[in-house]
Amino acid sequence: MPLAPTIVERLNRARGDLRMGVPVVLTDAGRGVLAVAVEALDPARLADLRGLGVAELAITARRAETLKARAYDGDLARIEVPEAAGVDWLKAVADPADDLRLPMKGPLRSLRGGGAALHRAALTLAKSAHLLPAALVVPVADPLRLAAEHALTLLPLAEVAPELLRGSPLHPVVSARVPMVASQAGRVHVFRPEDGGEEHYAIEIGRPDRAQPVLARLHSACFTGDVLGSLKCDCGPQLRAALARMGEEGAGVLLYLNQEGRGIGLANKMRAYSLQDQGFDTVEANHRLGFEDDERDFRIGAGILRQMGFSAVRLLTNNPAKIRMMEANGIRVAERVPLHVGRNAINEGYLATKAAKSGHLA
Numbered sequence: 058m059p060l061a062p063t064i065v066e067r068l069n070r071a072r073g074d075l076r077m078g079v080p081v082v083l084t085d086a087g088r089g090v091l092a093v094a095v096e097a098l099d100p101a102r103l104a105d106l107r108g109l110g111v112a113e114l115a116i117t118a119r120r121a122e123t124l125k126a127r128a129y130d131g132d133l134a135r136i137e138v139p140e141a142a143g144v145d146w147l148k149a150v151a152d153p154a155d156d157l158r159l160p161m162k163g164p165l166r167s168l169r170g171g172g173a174a175l176h177r178a179a180l181t182l183a184k185s186a187h188l189l190p191a192a193l194v195v196p197v198a199d200p201l202r203l204a205a206e207h208a209l210t211l212l213p214l215a216e217v218a219p220e221l222l223r224g225s226p227l228h229p230v231v232s233a234r235v236p237m238v239a240s241q242a243g244r245v246h247v248f249r250p251e252d253g254g255e256e257h258y259a260i261e262i263g264r265p266d267r268a269q270p271v272l273a274r275l276h277s278a279c280f281t282g283d284v285l286g287s288l289k290c291d292c293g294p295q296l297r298a299a300l301a302r303m304g305e306e307g308a309g310v311l312l313y314l315n316q317e318g319r320g321i322g323l324a325n326k327m328r329a330y331s332l333q334d335q336g337f338d339t340v341e342a343n344h345r346l347g348f349e350d351d352e353r354d355f356r357i358g359a360g361i362l363r364q365m366g367f368s369a370v371r372l373l374t375n376n377p378a379k380i381r382m383m384e385a386n387g388i389r390v391a392e393r394v395p396l397h398v399g400r401n402a403i404n405e406g407y408l409a410t411k412a413a414k415s416g417h418l419a
């Protein structure tokens with residue numbers, strides 16, 4: 058077995074690099090760039106990077122739309138970085154926190170022509186590291202030498218792209234009995250992905266019959282709702298109501314998926330909450346940050362259910378996208394079981410937005 062890290066291992070290393078502000082090297086067909094997450098960039102690294110070539114700022118088309126910048130590359134825009142621009146300027150373009158207070162960041166000039174595949178990979182990596190989707194990208198003449206000389210993580214696009222699309226296989230690590238208020242017959246199973254990403258949990262209540270559709274809930278982690286009892290959403294009450302229902306029926310499975318903030322991570326979710334305090338709704342806030350409405354990968358939930366021997370569910374949800382994604386990933390939804398709990402004066406607008414913009418069912 059070779060000692061050198063595989064592409065999956067290097068990808069995981071790259072996420073750590075980006076979170077620390079260390080550049081990674083992306084290559085494709087003779088071209089190469091150094092890419093660094095804007096959120097983690099410091100002035101010294103910026104100066105070093107500028108010494109190597111002409112830096113470009115990659116942002117998503119969603120963020121570009123807010124900034125009134127043209128996105129010539131479809132889902133992303135490459136923004137020219139003015140010579141005088143420092144880290145503050147880059148962070149102000151990346152982060153919408155001060156958009157309203159300091160609206161004059163531009164005019165921003167978007168670059169066109171030349172490929173954007175390496176920029177796209179850098180943004181996908183930043184998202185998967187739960188950072189703001191903005192990357193400083195510097196085309197360099199000799200990427201392989203730079204990677205070797207500075208011990209930077211080297212990621213050839215031909216190897217990276219399929220991995221970023223594939224989704225990492227999950228493996229069961231351990232399971233143990235956990236008696237709960239909802240049911241004494243509870244068991245928690247921990248699943249671990251191969252790529253060093255988040256672990257996910259399955260809470261099995263009773264001994265559900267694998268030959269029948271199982272009462273199931275796909276719950277996405279919500280630190281504020283689940284743990285703090287936040288009134289901004291309905292997650293905590295939904296979590297407890299789902300477990301209670303499984304307890305009453307004597308069987309069920311709740312997947313606790315660590316996809317905080319619909320997959321953007323807690324720091325970005327708190328950025329979204331700040332924007333909501335400026336008057337934007339939950340979907341607009343995600344877009345201003347540069348994310349899609351929902352960045353979750355529902356293949357994870359379907360994969361865990363299949364591994365546990367389930368092929369059909371009675372799904373506790375109001376979200377039609379979850380039903381579609383289960384069906385698309387080999388889990389039959391025999392019944393949709395509505396889950397309306399936890400409505401209050403504060404989350405009324407949030408629930409109304411989900412109904413209006415994400416098609417949530419009554």
Ligand SMILES: Nc1nc2c(ncn2[C@@H]2O[C@H](COP(=O)(O)OP(=O)(O)OP(=O)(O)O)[C@@H](O)[C@H]2O)c(=O)[nH]1
Nearest residue numbers: 277278279290316317318319326329339374375376
């Ligand atoms: N980005 C973002 N995420 C939020 C916000 N409010 C709650 N969340 C996250 O949204 C997710 C809630 O997911 P779910 O409970 O599965 O809700 P859902 O997709 O509406 O589907 P159902 O509850 O099954 O109908 C959790 O990951 C929360 O952390 C918000 O304003 N912005």
Ligand SMILES: [Zn+2]
Nearest residue numbers: 279282290292
């Ligand atoms: Zn919540």
